Amino acid sequence: MTEVRIAPISGIPEVAPGDDLAELIVAALGENGLLAGDVVVIAQKVVSKAEARVVDATDRLATAHSESARVLRRTGEMIISETRHGFVCANAGVDQSNVERGRLALLPLDPDASARRVRARLAHLTGAEVAVIVADTFGRAWRIGQTNVAIGVAGIDPFVDYRGQTDAFGHELRATRICIADEIAGAAEMVMGKSGGVCAALVRGAGARVARGAAADIVRPRSEDLFR
Amino acid sequence: MTEVRIAPISGIPEVAPGDDLAELIVAALGENGLLAGDVVVIAQKVVSKAEARVVDATDRLATAHSESARVLRRTGEMIISETRHGFVCANAGVDQSNVERGRLALLPLDPDASARRVRARLAHLTGAEVAVIVADTFGRAWRIGQTNVAIGVAGIDPFVDYRGQTDAFGHELRATRICIADEIAGAAEMVMGKSGGVCAALVRGAGARVARGAAADIVRPRSEDLFR
Numbered sequence: 001m002t003e004v005r006i007a008p009i010s011g012i013p014e015v016a017p018g019d020d021l022a023e024l025i026v027a028a029l030g031e032n033g034l035l036a037g038d039v040v041v042i043a044q045k046v047v048s049k050a051e052a053r054v055v056d057a058t059d060r061l062a063t064a065h066s067e068s069a070r071v072l073r074r075t076g077e078m079i080i081s082e083t084r085h086g087f088v089c090a091n092a093g094v095d096q097s098n099v100e101r102g103r104l105a106l107l108p109l110d111p112d113a114s115a116r117r118v119r120a121r122l123a124h125l126t127g128a129e130v131a132v133i134v135a136d137t138f139g140r141a142w143r144i145g146q147t148n149v150a151i152g153v154a155g156i157d158p159f160v161d162y163r164g165q166t167d168a169f170g171h172e173l174r175a176t177r178i179c180i181a182d183e184i185a186g187a188a189e190m191v192m193g194k195s196g197g198v199c200a201a202l203v204r205g206a207g208a209r210v211a212r213g214a215a216a217d218i219v220r221p222r223s224e225d226l227f228r
Numbered sequence: 229m230t231e232v233r234i235a236p237i238s239g240i241p242e243v244a245p246g247d248d249l250a251e252l253i254v255a256a257l258g259e260n261g262l263l264a265g266d267v268v269v270i271a272q273k274v275v276s277k278a279e280a281r282v283v284d285a286t287d288r289l290a291t292a293h294s295e296s297a298r299v300l301r302r303t304g305e306m307i308i309s310e311t312r313h314g315f316v317c318a319n320a321g322v323d324q325s326n327v328e329r330g331r332l333a334l335l336p337l338d339p340d341a342s343a344r345r346v347r348a349r350l351a352h353l354t355g356a357e358v359a360v361i362v363a364d365t366f367g368r369a370w371r372i373g374q375t376n377v378a379i380g381v382a383g384i385d386p387f388v389d390y391r392g393q394t395d396a397f398g399h400e401l402r403a404t405r406i407c408i409a410d411e412i413a414g415a416a417e418m419v420m421g422k423s424g425g426v427c428a429a430l431v432r433g434a435g436a437r438v439a440r441g442a443a444a445d446i447v448r449p450r451s452e453d454l455f456r
Contacts, residue, residue, distance in 0.1 A: 002419075003233055003234060003235045003236075003419070004233070004234040004235075004415070004418050004419055005231055005232070005233050005234075006231060006232040006233075006234075006415070007231045007232075008231075073454040073455075075454060080454060087370075088369070088370040096399050097395045097397075097399050097404070098395045098396065098397065098399070099397065099399075100397055101397060101398070101399075137404065137406070140368060140369070141316070141368070141369040141370075141448075141453070141454075141455035141456070142315075142316040142369075142447075142448055142453060142455065142456060143377070143407065143410070143446050143447070143448055144387075144405070144407065144445070144446050144447070144448045145386070145387050145405045145406060145407030145410070145446060146404065146405065146406055146407065147406065147407055147410050147411050147414070148411070149371070158373070159372075159373050160421075167325045167326045168326065168425065169325075169326065169327065169328055169329060170329070171324055171325050171326070171327075171329075176325070176365065176374065177372070177373045177374065178365070178373060178374055178375065178417060179371065179372065179373030179374065179375055180417075180418065182371070182373070182375050182414070183375050183376070183414035183415060183417055183418055184418070186375070186410065186411035186414045186415065187232070187234070187411060187414065187415035187418070189406060189408075189411055190232050190408065190411055190412070190415070190434050190435065191230075191231070191232055193388075197396065206418050207418065217372070218371050218372050218373060219370075219371070219372070220369075220370055220371055220372045225369070225370060226300075226301040226303060226308060226369075227301075227369035227370065227455050228369070228370060
């Protein structure tokens, strides 16, 4: 089985509204820097900046409320809410870090569409059919700390599905559906960090299935969710 | 910033009670296969096998109940429970896949101790101070699919803590405490798979801080948990 390699995409300058992220990524990597099957992971924050999803506001909690479809829990200066995309996260993803004072970054309106656009532009610029994941840092129930997860996906199936397969002992592998998109997003975080200015990473060898996948497929419908 | 590389540790034979996992890993990797700072990720299933935590039983649900400290949810043939370690997962981690018919694998009694033992043996056998993570495949609230997470940790801080640091705009990075142990465990899953017989992986370049960490530190205390 092949090795997986995760490299930071360094040298992308501060992103402004309207910037072409694919162009910035290709400029940073070089034209031959992408191969078919690669996954490009991009931090949500720069996608939001490129899409002008940074607003003049200072009241994070009020903004978080306005970005929420539903508030699940309140605690101190934070809410855990469900966004209009169906993501469950702190403050509906509204964040002041790495944006100018007096402004707040909101999640992209449609991060799957963002991923598809960057993917199409990367294919146009380089000829390489790569996958794109837009990643954000979410907390989890039951476990301390946050990890990066996929909020936008294009060009791969976000799952590796073992249902119906059998192990070496002939047992069916039940309910084993790995969310490789989240594992890739988390892995990429290791080279991106939070304050180092690295807003994208290249993951090679992950072996995800090329398909029309979307992060919307990762959202557990409320009707099937035991914890909402 | 350095690249992260994740390689399968192939060629480990079927593990039996009493087997020395560190010896099997060194035999598979070669004596010079480990470097200081590497993280060795081992699947929970082989740790359970080596520690004779595989029992004669066929009623998975009954066994899951007996392995649970508390049942949070019931659904069909599955429970979501809190284990005695404090982990929240399906069926208290009780699993029939990749064990003989008529038997069920339980979680290690103390996966942090398991990780520490393997780490000490690896240091003894190779002279390399590596970290060890015991990984299992858990579902999540709100999101479809499972990812590998750390249930045992030795030799690294499971977190990268950005609290108190500032971004390029002078904002404090609030509540940003990345669970790198879970990100490493999830990344390793990409080369381990579920049915391919690869029960360990080597992660190089993750940059986790060498420390006396434990997966018990990742368990969110029930008193601070908004979803339990």
